[in-house]
Amino acid sequence: MSWSDDITTPTGASTGTSLSAVRPPMPPAAQATGSGRIGVVGPLLAVLLLALGLLLGREALVAAGALGGSAWLPAAAGGLDGLSAAWWLVPAGLAVALLGLWLVVSALRPRSRRTVPLAAGTGVFVHVRDLARLASGAAREVDGVLSASSSATRRAVTVTVHGTGDVREQVSAAVTGALAPLRTPPRVSVRVRTGDDDERNEP
Amino acid sequence: MSRSVLALDRLAALLLGLVLLVVGLAAAAWYPGWLARPWPGVPQRVRTGAAGDVLAAAWWPWAAGGAGVVLVLLALWWLLAHLPRRGVGALALPGSTRGARLLIEPDGAADTAAEVLARAPGVRSASARVLHERGRLVVALKATVEPDADLAEVVSAADAVTGDLAHVLGRADARARVRLEVARSARHRPRAR
Numbered sequence: 001m002s003w004s005d006d007i008t009t010p011t012g013a014s015t016g017t018s019l020s021a022v023r024p025p026m027p028p029a030a031q032a033t034g035s036g037r038i039g040v041v042g043p044l045l046a047v048l049l050l051a052l053g054l055l056l057g058r059e060a061l062v063a064a065g066a067l068g069g070s071a072w073l074p075a076a077a078g079g080l081d082g083l084s085a086a087w088w089l090v091p092a093g094l095a096v097a098l099l100g101l102w103l104v105v106s107a108l109r110p111r112s113r114r115t116v117p118l119a120a121g122t123g124v125f126v127h128v129r130d131l132a133r134l135a136s137g138a139a140r141e142v143d144g145v146l147s148a149s150s151s152a153t154r155r156a157v158t159v160t161v162h163g164t165g166d167v168r169e170q171v172s173a174a175v176t177g178a179l180a181p182l183r184t185p186p187r188v189s190v191r192v193r194t195g196d197d198d199e200r201n202e203p
Numbered sequence: 204m205s206r207s208v209l210a211l212d213r214l215a216a217l218l219l220g221l222v223l224l225v226v227g228l229a230a231a232a233w234y235p236g237w238l239a240r241p242w243p244g245v246p247q248r249v250r251t252g253a254a255g256d257v258l259a260a261a262w263w264p265w266a267a268g269g270a271g272v273v274l275v276l277l278a279l280w281w282l283l284a285h286l287p288r289r290g291v292g293a294l295a296l297p298g299s300t301r302g303a304r305l306l307i308e309p310d311g312a313a314d315t316a317a318e319v320l321a322r323a324p325g326v327r328s329a330s331a332r333v334l335h336e337r338g339r340l341v342v343a344l345k346a347t348v349e350p351d352a353d354l355a356e357v358v359s360a361a362d363a364v365t366g367d368l369a370h371v372l373g374r375a376d377a378r379a380r381v382r383l384e385v386a387r388s389a390r391h392r393p394r395a396r
Contacts (some may be wrong), residue, residue: 023366029341029378035209039285042212045219046281053274060268063258074258083249085234097227103220107213115382120358122365123380130385137350137389181354 028123034112041106116154117183128152131179131186135159138178139190142170150175156187168192206337208284291333291340297373309333309372313342316368320344320381323360325352327386340374344381350389357383 035042061067115125126134132150135157139148148161148171157179161171171190179185232238238245257263293306313331321329329346342365348357365379 023363023370025362026342026365026369026377026379029336029339029343029380032343032380032382038209038212038216041216042208043282043285045212045215046278046285049274049281050278053271053276053278056267056271056274058271060264060266060271063264063267071258074255077251077254077258080249081251081255084247087234089230089234091231093227093229093231093233095227097224097231100220100223100225100227103216104224105220107216107220111209118354118358118383120381121362123378124358124361124383125380126354126383126385130383133350133385133387134352134354137352137385140389141351178351178354181358 025121028120031113031115031117031123031125034114036109036112037106038109041103113154116186118181119183120181126182128154131157131182134178135175135188138174139171142167142174145171152186154186155184156189158189158191160191160193162193165194166192205284208281211281211284291335294340294372294374307372309340309342312368312371313344316342316364317344317346319367320346320360320364323364324356325349326357326360327390340372340377342368342372342377342379344379345384346381347384347386350385350387352385354383 055072058067059071059073062069062071114128116128116131118124118126129152131152135150135152136148136159139145139150139159139161142161142163144164144167146162146164148159150157150159152158157175159171159175161167163171168190171192172188175188175190176185179188229238233245291309294309296305296307299305310331310333313333317329317331320326325348327347327349329344331342331344334341334343344361344365346357346361348354361379361381365381368379369377
């Protein structure tokens with residue numbers, strides 16, 4: 001089935017041809033958010049819980065005589081019995097506390113929002129990383145630019161170009177134009193390196 | 204991953220983190236004697252006699268076995284809950300009656316929308332999924348665009364495609380999210396400088 005086929009919908013209307021832009025766009029869905037660090041920590045905790053369940057199951061089978069070997073929990077309890085304060089507890093305790101702090105921070109950290117919306121009728125989003133690629137792509141189109149690389153945040157894009165001359169204005173205009181369809185276009189800054197700079201930087 | 208699973212992840216991480224933080228700080232403060240300030244009756248040695256009694260009790264194997272089974276089932280559910288959401292099934296269309304239901308497989312319509320979007324200038328490829336998200340029907344389109352694509356053109360193509368899709372699905376509650384990914388390098392095309 002092709003979108004451009006004349007499809008009759010249940011409402012009796014024809015879908016018409018593609019990309020007509022006559023119909024209002026579908027309302028936007030909420031911006032997707034990344035789960036961040038907790039997206040990794042959660043499954044890891046689930047695996048730890050699984051290991052704990054398996055350990056308890058093993059202890060039960062060993063204690064009931066259904067499984068050979070010795071029980072681990074009584075041995076661990078026996079090993080801890082009589083333990084007194086020792087110097088190594090200071091670094092070990094601090095390491096455990098730091099791990100706990102990391103878990104607390106991971107739990108309370110807000111979800112990551114790494115996409116930015118475009119000015120569209122429907123919900124169109126682009127990842128911050130891809131903003132840098134778009135900026136580099138626009139910069140490479142400028143006459144006199146030999147190569148371009150970029151870094152981006154949600155609010156700013158920095159483009160570094162190697163050029164045959166001072167192409168700052170042209171690159172800035174090209175990148176600004178390329179990113180103009182964003183709902184909140186980022187600040188654009190351009191660094192230009194010419195062949196003269198490279199020669200000067202050589203030892 | 205649903206919000207409730209994420210909330211469970213956060214709660215578990217917070218609780219375990221607080222426990223580790225308190226236990227770790229207490230262990231570190233024990234040797235220099237700082238633990239006696241908040242806890243004057245701090246013991247000189249660890250005593251695990253009570254735990255040994257529990258582990259030797261006749262009911263222990265049953266309790267450990269039961270708890271182990273519960274924890275394994277809970278952990279498996281928790282792990283599976285992290286798997287990506289599956290798509291939605293057939294949707295009822297407007298005009299359906301009790302005797303004659305009109306159904307549409309939304310994935311087919313969404314795939315067609317993706318194919319059309321992929322033909323737009325500057326778009327290299329596109330794919331689509333239909334999900335239930337926070338009680339709404341969401342069409343999630345993903346399009347890979349060229350690094351030198353004209354975003355305005357891509358946006359207008361996305362608006363048009365989702366408009367057509369909304370018309371085909373006939374669902375007022377449908378929402379769309381188009382995620383643009385930018386290809387690392389442009390395809391080689393004839394060009395002149």
